Amino acid sequence: MTETQERNTTPYPNIPAFLESDSREFRDTGIPSTVSVVGHPIHPILVQFPIAFLVGALLTDAVFWLVGDVFWARASFWLIVGGLVGGLAAALTGLLDFLRIPRVRKRTAGWAHMFLNVAALLLTVINLAVRWNNPISAVLPWGLVISVLVATLLGVSGWYGGELVYRHKISVIGNGNPNYP
Secondary structure (H helix, E strand, O other): OOHHHHHOOOOOOOOOOOOOOOHHHHHOOOEOOOOEEOOEEOHHHHOHHHHHHHHHHHHHHHHHHHHOOHHHHHHHHHHHHHHHHHHHHHHHHHHHHHHHOHHHHOOHHHHHHHHHHHHHHHHHHHHHHHHOOOOOOOHHHHHHHHHHHHHHHHHHHHHHHHHHHHHOOEOOOOOOOOOOO
16 A cells, blocks of 8 residues: 555645645545636636736836836836736635635635735735835835735745645536535
């Protein structure tokens, strides 16, 4: 008997204990998103832009810090605006799945993904508020610090989102039970 069979979990050995892993999910067909068009989930489509915009704001903040050209501070401001608007749309679709699919709420990854994204959005609102009257002078140091925090939170949250999709088979094309496993 192999190590995986002895543990009766997914076929991936040595998964750290803080990751929930269940062999029933591995064999399950998965749960479709509750917010989809012709079966294609909307949340994964919508998250691309806020992630790109908010990580882009970190990069433009860093370039402003290095070269001092005000173009980069203004670019950061507008990337944060776009990231916030896109993030709110992505948050709405993600929240609907969180509330409508019990399997999401039963997993640590679901809660972590939600809390990290809420924290990233709140910090994005703060970052925008700090820059509102003068997007140039607000970049250093606090704008840059907040941008680093937001990008870091998005990276960790994205990892948990991947756990939901790839390990727990949530928001995939399938006809599994939303409550089980």
